Amino acid sequence: MDLIPLKKSFYNRDTVTVAKELLGCLLVHYAPEGLTIGRIVETEAYMQGDPACHASRGMTKRNRPMFGDPGHAYIYFIYGMYYCFNVVTEREGLGEAVLIRALEPLQGISLMQGRRKKEKMTDLCSGPAKLVQAMGIEKSYNGMHLQGNKLFIAPGDKQDPGVIITTTRIGIKAGADLPLRFYIAGSCYISKR
DNA sequence: GTCCTGATCCTCT
């Protein structure tokens, strides 16, 4: 399969479109310990005017990467223990992003199992904080662009990712009724609930 | 400065 990073122009579009088209794409991380790859099976869109979006109340030290160039990573710390991985979308300065919520593990499975201290395939990447752990993504990647050769997203090997289901988002209160969560129908690697 | 909340996950019942 081709492991060529998606171009900046892919991300510099409507956030919902990017969130849908990221489904089926591959998240690739060349870590010192080895290569891990996961197929994106679940995303959520966070947009301007959305109370749940960190950027909805202007720029702060924490959310500054969200206002950067499209195609940058925005990684943020939550609940004192976990990190979530987002990709910045739309034009620079707008402050929109897509949260990667779940992956189907493809390569580096044993590495993921070691990092997660879990054996089951469905326990490796079935949640935003889990996949960050399994992929070995660190907070130092915050604000980094995804066109390099360490951490990036590549087009999926299949043209058609399958049927995309649109539902309301998970685990948030503000804006909970907005249909901004997308996942691949039938995948057993999504974060359920 | 204090207080509260959260785009979570894990470990019990």
Place this chain on the structure above:
DNA sequence: GAGGATCAGGACG
């Protein structure tokens, strides 16, 4: 199904 871990931001005084 419920509660704890654990900390940075944001709201308020």
